[in-house]
Amino acid sequence: MxxxxxxxxxxxxxxxxxxxxxxxxxxxxxxxxxxxxxxxxxxxxxxxxxxxxxxxxxxxxxxxxxxxxxxxxxxxxxxxxxxxxxxxxxxxxxxxxxxxxxxxxxxxxxxxxxxxxxxxxxxxxxxxxxxxxxxxxxxxxxxxxxxxxxxxxxxxxxxxxxxxxxxxCAVTTGVGAVLNQASVQEGSSVVVYGAGGVGLSIIMGCVLAGAKKIIAVDRSEAKEVFARSMGATHFITAGKDTIENIKELTDGLGADYAFDAIGNIEIAEMLLPSLRERGLALLVGVPPTDSRIQVDATDVFRQEKRLSGTIYGxxxxxxxxxxxxxxxxxxxxxxxxxxxxxxxxxxxxxxxxxxxxxxxxxxxxxx
Ligand SMILES: NC(=O)c1ccc[n+]([C@@H]2O[C@H](COP(=O)([O-])OP(=O)(O)OC[C@H]3O[C@@H](n4cnc5c(N)ncnc54)[C@H](O)[C@@H]3O)[C@@H](O)[C@H]2O)c1
Ligand SMILES: [Zn+2]
Ligand SMILES: [Zn+2]
Structure with missing residues (x-):
C-alpha cells in the first residue's frame, strides 16, 4: 500500500x-x-x-x-x-x-x-x-x-x-528512571537537568514518589511553566551558578538524587557535584557515542556518591x-x-x- x-x-x-x-x-x-x-x-x-x-x-x-x-x-x-x-x-x-x-x-x-x-x-x-x-x-x-x-x-x-x-518512550523512560532505577524516596530532594518530554516525566515520577524538593534546571526560561505544572518546586535557569543555586536550595548539602535528561557531557559532569554525600546520579539523556565523563574521585570515594544510567526507564x-x-x-x-x-x-x-x-x-x- x-x-x-x-x-x-x-x-x-x-x-x-x-x-x-x-x-x-x-x-x-x-x-x-x-x-x-x-x-x-x-x-x-x-x-x-x-x-x-x-x-x-x-x-x-x-x-x-x-x-x-x-x-x-x-x-x-x-x-x-x-x-x-x-x-x-x-x-x-x-x-x-x-x-x-x-x-x-x-x-x-x-x-x-x-x-x-x-x-x-x-x-x-x-x-x-x-x-x-x-x-x-x-x-x-x-x-x-x-x-x-x-x-x-x-x-x-x-x-x-x-x-x-x-x-x-518519554513517560516510561522518565517515570521508570525514578521508580525502577533510582527508587526515589519519600521526602527526598531531586535535581532534574533538562525539562523536555523526558525531564518533565522524571518530575512527574518524583511527585509520585513523594519527593519534597524537585529542582528543575533548563537553559530555556520557557520551561519554567511546564516544569512547575508537572510538580517542580523550584526552577533554575542553567548558568555558571547552577551548582551553587542547588546547594542554596538544599541546606548547603546538595540533592539526594540528580538526573540528566539532556545528553550533554558538561551537564553529566555536573551531576555528582549537585549531590549530597551518598546521593545517586542517573544519566537518562543519551551521551554522544564514545564520549567520556570525568568524575572527581573524592565524590565517589570519600563522599560515596553513585553514578549510573537507565535505558527505557x-x-x-x-x-x-x-x-x-x-x-x-x-x-x-x-x-x-x-x-x-x-x-x-x-x-x-x-x-x-x-x-x-x-x-x-x-x-x-x-x-
Ligand atoms: N535513556 C533512555 O532510554 C532515553 C529515552 C528517551 C530519550 N532519551 C534521551 O533523553 C534526552 C532528553 O530527551 P527529550 O526528548 O526530553 O529532549 P528535549 O529536547 O525535549 O529536552 C531537552 C531539554 O534540555 C534543555 N537543554 C539542552 N541543552 C541544555 C543545556 N546545556 N543546559 C540546560 N538545559 C539544556 C532543552 O532546553 C530542553 O528543554 C535526550 O538525550 C534523549 O535522547 C533517553
Ligand atoms: Zn524516545
Ligand atoms: Zn531477550
Missing part, C-alpha cells in the same frame, strides 16, 4: 514528506495505522548523526495506533485494537531476559541499531523502489507501519492514542506500559500535561525546530 512518511535522507537536513510503498505484514508482523506519535530527542540524535543509523530512514519510536491487518501466526493482537508501539520489546529467552534484565534483551538490541525487521529486511521502499529503513524496526513518523507483533502492546480501554504514544515494558496507562486513567499520572502542542505530519520539521529551541514541552503529531 501507499503511505506518507517523514524520510531522513541526509544528516542535518530537513526531513522530506514522501509517498512510500509499504509491504504487507509477513509472518508474526502487524500493519498498524498510526494515530499519534511524539517527537523524542532520540529521533533527533539520528538527524545530527549523534546516533549512528544508515540512511535513508523513517524516524519515530514513540507512537501508537490501530491494528489494520495481522500476518500469519499473530496471536497477541487483533484487527481494530489500539496498541502502543514498544521500541525495545524483549524475547524472554536470551541470557539477559532470563535474569530479568529485559531492557537489555540481546535479541532486540541488534534490531534496534539496524533499522530493519528481525529478518534483516525493511517493509518500506521509495518511488524508485529503493529500500528505506525503519528506525528501531518501527518508523512511526508515518501514516502506517508494519512491525513485529511483539512490538504491539494492547492498551487499556479508553487510553487516548497520544497518551499511549508518550508512554511508548529500566522498565519491564510488559508490566509498566499498562501500569502507567492505568495510573493515567485513574488520575495519578497527568501525562496529558506533557503535551503542549500538536502538529500535522507535514509540520514535522517545525515540530523538531520547536523542540530544539525549547519552547514546547512534548510535541505530538496526531492524525
Amino acid at each position: 501507499k503511505i506518507t512518511a517523514a524520510v531522513l535522507r541526509e544528516l542535518n537536513k530537513p526531513l522530506s514528506i514522501e509517498e512510500l510503498n509499504l509491504d504487507d505484514p509477513k509472518t508474526n508482523e502487524v500493519l498498524v495505522k498510526i494515530d499519534a506519535f511524539g517527537i523524542c530527542h532520540s529521533d533527533y540524535h539520528v538527524v545530527t548523526g549523534l546516533a549512528k543509523q544508515e540512511l535513508p530512514v523513517v524516524l519515530g519510536h514513540e507512537g501508537a495506533g490501530t491494528v489494520m491487518q495481522v500476518g500469519k501466526g499473530v496471536t497477541n493482537v487483533e484487527v481494530g485494537q489500539n496498541v502502543l508501539l514498544n521500541w525495545f520489546p524483549y524475547c524472554k529467552e536470551c541470557p539477559q531476559c532470563l535474569v530479568g534484565n529485559t531492557n537489555h534483551c540481546k535479541t532486540y538490541m541488534e534490531m534496534l541499531g539496524q533499522g530493519k525487521m528481525l529478518d534483516g529486511t525493511t517493509r518500506l521502499t521509495d518511488s524508485d523502489n529503493k529500500p528505506v529503513l525503519q528506525l528501531s524496526g518501527l518508523a512511526c513518523w508515518s501514516t502506517h507501519v508494519v512491525v513485529p507483533d511483539i512490538i504491539c502492546t494492547k492498551m487499556p480501554e479508553g487510553t487516548p492514542p497520544e497518551i499511549s504514544a508518550l508512554i511508548g 529500566s522498565a519491564d515494558t510488559a508490566v509498566d506500559f499498562e501500569k502507567f496507562a492505568q495510573m493515567y486513567l485513574d488520575g495519578k499520572l497527568p501525562i496529558d500535561k506533557l503535551i503542549s502542542k500538536s502538529y500535522k505530519l507535514e509540520e514535522i520539521n517545525q515540530a523538531c525546530e520547536e523542540m530544539l529551541n525549547g519552547t514546547i514541552a512534548r510535541g505530538v503529531v496526531t492524525f
Whole structure:
C-alpha cells in the first residue's frame, strides 16, 4: 500500500514528506495505522548523526495506533485494537531476559541499531523502489507501519492514542528512571537537568514518589511553566551558578538524587557535584557515542556518591506500559500535561525546530 512518511535522507537536513510503498505484514508482523506519535530527542540524535543509523530512514519510536491487518501466526493482537508501539520489546529467552534484565534483551538490541525487521529486511521502499529503513524496526513518523507483533502492546480501554504514544518512550523512560532505577524516596530532594518530554516525566515520577524538593534546571526560561505544572518546586535557569543555586536550595548539602535528561557531557559532569554525600546520579539523556565523563574521585570515594544510567526507564515494558496507562486513567499520572502542542505530519520539521529551541514541552503529531 501507499503511505506518507517523514524520510531522513541526509544528516542535518530537513526531513522530506514522501509517498512510500509499504509491504504487507509477513509472518508474526502487524500493519498498524498510526494515530499519534511524539517527537523524542532520540529521533533527533539520528538527524545530527549523534546516533549512528544508515540512511535513508523513517524516524519515530514513540507512537501508537490501530491494528489494520495481522500476518500469519499473530496471536497477541487483533484487527481494530489500539496498541502502543514498544521500541525495545524483549524475547524472554536470551541470557539477559532470563535474569530479568529485559531492557537489555540481546535479541532486540541488534534490531534496534539496524533499522530493519528481525529478518534483516525493511517493509518500506521509495518511488524508485529503493529500500528505506525503519528506525528501531518501527518508523512511526508515518501514516502506517508494519512491525513485529511483539512490538504491539494492547492498551487499556479508553487510553487516548497520544497518551499511549508518550508512554511508548518519554513517560516510561522518565517515570521508570525514578521508580525502577533510582527508587526515589519519600521526602527526598531531586535535581532534574533538562525539562523536555523526558525531564518533565522524571518530575512527574518524583511527585509520585513523594519527593519534597524537585529542582528543575533548563537553559530555556520557557520551561519554567511546564516544569512547575508537572510538580517542580523550584526552577533554575542553567548558568555558571547552577551548582551553587542547588546547594542554596538544599541546606548547603546538595540533592539526594540528580538526573540528566539532556545528553550533554558538561551537564553529566555536573551531576555528582549537585549531590549530597551518598546521593545517586542517573544519566537518562543519551551521551554522544564514545564520549567520556570525568568524575572527581573524592565524590565517589570519600563522599560515596553513585553514578549510573537507565535505558527505557529500566522498565519491564510488559508490566509498566499498562501500569502507567492505568495510573493515567485513574488520575495519578497527568501525562496529558506533557503535551503542549500538536502538529500535522507535514509540520514535522517545525515540530523538531520547536523542540530544539525549547519552547514546547512534548510535541505530538496526531492524525
Ligand atoms: N535513556 C533512555 O532510554 C532515553 C529515552 C528517551 C530519550 N532519551 C534521551 O533523553 C534526552 C532528553 O530527551 P527529550 O526528548 O526530553 O529532549 P528535549 O529536547 O525535549 O529536552 C531537552 C531539554 O534540555 C534543555 N537543554 C539542552 N541543552 C541544555 C543545556 N546545556 N543546559 C540546560 N538545559 C539544556 C532543552 O532546553 C530542553 O528543554 C535526550 O538525550 C534523549 O535522547 C533517553
Ligand atoms: Zn524516545
Ligand atoms: Zn531477550
